[in-house]
Amino acid sequence: MAAAESYPDDLKYHSEHDWARIQGDEAVVGITWFATDALGELVHFEAPEVGSTVTKDQSYGEVESVKAVSDVIAPLSGEVLEVNERVINAPETVNEDPYGDGWLLRVRVADPDEADALLDAGAYRQLLADQ
Amino acid sequence: MAATLLHTPLHDRHVELGARMVPFAGWEMPVQYAGVIAEHRAVRADAGVFDVSHMGELEVEGPHAHDLLQGTLSNDLDKLEPGQAQYTLLTNEDGGIIDDLIAYRLGAHSYLLVVNAANREDAYAWLKEREIRGSDVRDVSEDCALLAAQGPRAIERLGLPPARPFTFAEASIDGVETMVNRTGYTGEDGCELLCMSEDAIRLWDAVLERGVVPCGLGARDTLRLEVCYPLHGNDIGPETDAISAGLGWACALDKEFEGVDVLRRVKADGPERRLVAFVMEEKAVPRQGMPIGVAGDGGSGEVTSGSHSPMLEIGIGMGYVPAAQAQPETELTIDVRGRPRRARVVKKPIYKREG
Numbered sequence: 364m365a366a367a368e369s370y371p372d373d374l375k376y377h378s379e380h381d382w383a384r385i386q387g388d389e390a391v392v393g394i395t396w397f398a399t400d401a402l403g404e405l406v407h408f409e410a411p412e413v414g415s416t417v418t419k420d421q422s423y424g425e426v427e428s429v430k431a432v433s434d435v436i437a438p439l440s441g442e443v444l445e446v447n448e449r450v451i452n453a454p455e456t457v458n459e460d461p462y463g464d465g466w467l468l469r470v471r472v473a474d475p476d477e478a479d480a481l482l483d484a485g486a487y488r489q490l491l492a493d494q
Numbered sequence: 495m496a497a498t499l500l501h502t503p504l505h506d507r508h509v510e511l512g513a514r515m516v517p518f519a520g521w522e523m524p525v526q527y528a529g530v531i532a533e534h535r536a537v538r539a540d541a542g543v544f545d546v547s548h549m550g551e552l553e554v555e556g557p558h559a560h561d562l563l564q565g566t567l568s569n570d571l572d573k574l575e576p577g578q579a580q581y582t583l584l585t586n587e588d589g590g591i592i593d594d595l596i597a598y599r600l601g602a603h604s605y606l607l608v609v610n611a612a613n614r615e616d617a618y619a620w621l622k623e624r625e626i627r628g629s630d631v632r633d634v635s636e637d638c639a640l641l642a643a644q645g646p647r648a649i650e651r652l653g654l655p656p657a658r659p660f661t662f663a664e665a666s667i668d669g670v671e672t673m674v675n676r677t678g679y680t681g682e683d684g685c686e687l688l689c690m691s692e693d694a695i696r697l698w699d700a701v702l703e704r705g706v707v708p709c710g711l712g713a714r715d716t717l718r719l720e721v722c723y724p725l726h727g728n729d730i731g732p733e734t735d736a737i738s739a740g741l742g743w744a745c746a747l748d749k750e751f752e753g754v755d756v757l758r759r760v761k762a763d764g765p766e767r768r769l770v771a772f773v774m775e776e777k778a779v780p781r782q783g784m785p786i787g788v789a790g791d792g793g794s795g796e797v798t799s800g801s802h803s804p805m806l807e808i809g810i811g812m813g814y815v816p817a818a819q820a821q822p823e824t825e826l827t828i829d830v831r832g833r834p835r836r837a838r839v840v841k842k843p844i845y846k847r848e849g
Contacts, residue, residue, distance in 0.1 A: 365529070403712075404531050406802035407779050407809075409833075425831075427779045429530040429802050430712050451777070455531075 365404070365458045368396050374462065375478055376487035377420075377438035382462065385478055390439055393466045394426065394457065397491055403428040405454035408467065410446040417443060417470060419477050424467070426457070439477050441470035502547035503639050503694035511708055519612035521548040523711050530712035534804040537680055537717055538847075541645035542709035543701045546686070547694065550614030550635040552607040552621065558628030559603050566624055567597060568736060568757075570746035574599045579660045579677055581744050583736055584609075584617055589756030590732040591739070593617045594724065596677055598662055608640070608686075610726050639694030643706055644684035644717075651704045654685065668700035679714060681721030681843060716801050719810060720845035722771050728782055729769055729798040729812055738765035738814070740842070767795065768820035771842045772828075774809035778835040780828045787827035787834070788819040795819075797828060805845050815839070 374382040380398035384391045399405070409425040417423040422434035423443075447466050450456050457465035472478075482490065499522035508515065513524035524545065526533060536542045554563055564571045569582035576599050584592040593613035598606040609617045614635060621631045643652060652667055654674060662675040673688040689697050702708060715725070724730045730739045735753075737745070737760040747758050774780060780800030787794055800811030815826065824839040 403526065404529050406531075407777060409778075427802070429716060429804070430525065432779070432781070 365399070366396060366460060368400070369462070370395065370484045370488055371462055372484045374484065375438065375481035376484065377436060377481055378487075378490055379420075379436035381436050381438045383438040383478070383481065384462075384466075385439075385472065388472050388475070389444065389469060390441065390472050391466045391469050392438055393461055393468075394435060395487070396461050398426075398433070399458045399461050399465075402426060402431050402433055405457050408450050408454050408457070410451060410467070411443050413443050413446055415443050416473075417441060417468070419480075426454070435467065437470075438481055439470065440473040442473070443468055444471055445469040500548070502545055503691045504545045504547065504698050507695060507698055508545065508708075513708070513710060516711075518711060519548060519610070521611060523548060524708075525712045526710040527708045530710070530716060531804045533707060533709040533713035534716050536707040537645045537682055537709060537713065538805060539645070541643060541648040541651050541684070541706045542713065543698070543706045544642040544644070544709050544711070544714050545639075545698070546642050546714075547639040547691075548611040549640055550609040550611060550617065550633065551638045551640075551688070552609060552614075552618055553632045553634050554605045554607065554621065554629060555603060555632075556629040557603055558626050559605055559630075562621070562624060562626050562629040562631075563597065563605060564749065565751055566621060568745040568751055568754075569597075570749060571597065571599070576601050577661055577663065579662055579675060581660075583741065583744055584620060585736070585751060585753040585757075586732055587753050587756075589735040589753035589760065591726065591730045591734060591736060591741075592620055592732055594726050594730060594741075594744075596675075598675065608688075612727055637691055639689050639691050639697070641687045641689075641694075641697060641701060642678055642680075642684065642714075643687060643701055644678045644680040644682045645706075646683055648682070648684035648706065651706055652685070652701065653704075667697060668703075670697040670700060672697060679723055680717040681723070681845070682717075716804055719799050719801055719812070720803055720805060720843065722812060722842040722844060724769070724812070725799055734769075734814075735760055735765070737761050738767055739769045765817055767814045768817050769798065769812055770815050770820045770839045771812050771844050772810070772826055772837045772839050773803075773806065773844060774828070775836040775838055777809075778828065778830045778833070779809045780811035780813075780830065780835075780837070785829040786813050786815055786837075787829065788815060789825060795826075800828075803845060809837075810844050811837075
């Protein structure tokens with residue numbers, strides 16, 4: 364069952380429809396409800412290797428639905444500490460719970476200042492409204 | 495692409511149901527309502543209905559209608575009695591496939607051809623040019639709406655009597671007169687309901703009221719791919735021949751029709767490449783146009799259709815490979831945007847109901 368539309372206030376957002384939950388020098392990242400709705404039910408997550416580096420504003424993987432493929436853009440730079448195996452094995456988890464069980468990566472944040480460029484929930488909602 | 499997309503008579507119904515509408519062959523069509531996977535599974539488990547009113551309907555009539563079609567379509571129309579239907583190909587001089595279609599014999603001198611939306615004009619023009627005295631080809635697409643009700647419970651839900659595949663009969667469904675064709679594009683039991691355009695909304699509503707799930711073109715594509723029905727424009731086309739595509743069974747090579755010489759030669763020599771079905775052995779979704787590699791210097795091929803199988807929950811596809819690599823169990827490599835992913839040739843169909 365797909366989740367209802369939401370954009371939690373405790374997250375930071377990237378304009379390419381990605382979110383980050385920053386906790387100390389680590390962040391958990393994923394894709395927003397808007398992205399999951401646009402794609403439809405996910406059937407594949409092409410994830411980066413643990414230990415590899417992702418770079419802010421650049422693609423670190425792909426998510427696919429039956430009909431579409433989309434790059435996933437890193438909201439922050441850093442080293443991949445963990446890939447969500449649950450999503451690898453059951454990609455629809457992202458549709459069901461995009462900000463909870465459907466997270467994609469846990470990363471060690473390389474540069475905390477990068478977060479300043481991200482949007483808060485209000486600004487991201489405004490971005491969606493302006494599209 | 496034309497700026498204005500055509501609408502079927504059911505367009506407003508789709509929008510009201512919350513369908514995601516997309517351009518397809520010049521039409522604005524529903525790609526999904528609730529979701530491709532849920533719709534796909536509804537058809538495999540129970541019953542779903544697709545608006546396929548974008549497809550074309552050509553009527554061919556007259557004392558020589560049979561001769562015209564026997565000389566232009568690949569399958570043997572002599573095997574078709576009134577009340578029966580047949581899968582067949584409209585072929586060009588090179589044996590290429592202008593369209594794949596279903597021919598319905600309405601009477602001794604009257605046929606209905608249901609053609610692909612994207613090929614309606616080409617098929618009509620091709621046949622019109624070849625009209626002979628005593629045959630008349632008419633495009634009646636705009637008068638017709640077509641709903642495909644598919645799934646193991648479709649017939650029961652519609653209250654229709656049992657009938658053999660590839661037959662048709664008139665019936666009334668909740669007061670709407672319709673031609674019930676026991677054909678489809680999903681590999682499931684079911685029917686395609688042809689009615690007058692002005693009756694389409696009443697028929698659609700009646701079908702939904704009977705608990706049949708509305709399904710979009712997304713599920714139609716995954717359903718047909720699981721059972722390896724070719725899609726014209728992807729797997730077959732004017733540049734591909736029926737023998738290489740595995741459609742020799744729909745070609746009566748002992749009769750004369752356009753391109754038959756070429757097809758006889760391909761059959762005698764053996765095709766250089768064949769359309770095979772494959773399943774992924776690693777997590778990946780094959781897509782149309784991806785290169786297929788084969789072991790050693792066996793050459794290469796290309797994916798013509800690829801998707802995720804909602805029933806098998808793996809990537810599946812079809813594509814052309816060198817004939818020597820077409821045997822089931824042959825290992826293939828699909829180039830997924832630069833990443834090699836292992837796949838294996840399988841016998842068609844990819845998905846078959848258990849039991």
